Amino acid sequence: MFDRKIRISILGNTGVGKTTLIDRMKGTDVRTIRSKKTYNINIEQKKIRLQSSDSYPWYHPEAYRRYQILAIDNPGEVKYRRQWREVLRTFKTDGMLLLLDPSQSFETTRMAMEDAYNYFLDSLDLNPDKADEKAKTKKYIFHFVVNKCDICLSTPFESKSFHLTPDIKDHVVGFLSQFGSTMDIYKDTFPLSKFGISYISALYSPYSEIDKLFEILKVYLYET
Ligand SMILES: Nc1nc2c(ncn2[C@@H]2O[C@H](COP(=O)(O)OP(=O)(O)O)[C@@H](O)[C@H]2O)c(=O)[nH]1
Ligand SMILES: [Mg+2]
Secondary structure, three states: OOEEEEEEEEEOOOOOOHHHHHHHHHOOOOOOOOOOOOOOOEEEEEEEOOHHHHHOOOOOHHHOOEEEEEEEEOOOOHHHOOHHHHHHHHHOOOEEEEEEOOOOOHHHHHHHHHHHHHHHHHHHOOOHHHHHHHHHHOOOEEEEEEOOHHHOOOOOOOOOOOOOOHHHHHHHHHHHHOOHHHHHHHHHHOOOOEEEEEEOOOOOOOHHHHHHHHHHHHHHHHOO
């Protein structure tokens, strides 16, 4: 009775860090394992207590609430990318985390964003006109996650306590502004959906930052 579900599709080009992010969600020490390529869909589930639970008094249900996170890891390679459509269609997720890697080219990044857009529309209806109609009333979460913020600086650094400095933020904001027009297309097509952007390092961000991603989804889903 105190469990709530957050169902999320993790999408993005190959190598952006989807599997690493999910490993962090599960609590795996990602720096001791070598990440393998993802060829199939992987469904990972974890019950987590979100940070905000601590700020509620003991008599508030939120203090006891656990969130069942269902995260679907997807292959990123173009060859396997049509799986995204099947995942979106089959699992009816509440939202997608679309991971972007600023060290990859603009072109591949834009392609992944456009593919996610098109496959999501396909998942609503294979008839383009009907899909556009359904998109107008669809309440979905599109959360863009700019990953690998640790290597966005000219000098890569290794730090256990990764925090986003204004320098890094400027760089990734610049990177992201290249995709403003692509994001506008999303926003035009899905006027009732929620949009957000986070900047993380799946490798070096502290757990609280990873947790925050799910916290954001929770707020979108349950506190509106
Ligand atoms: N520097 C850095 N490397 C990362 C980060 N996240 C993932 N990686 C690395 O990027 C590579 C691809 O990661 P992976 O999770 O397999 O990407 P996927 O193809 O999207 O699942 C691996 O070598 C990861 O260790 C990050 O935040 N910073
Ligand atoms: Mg992977």
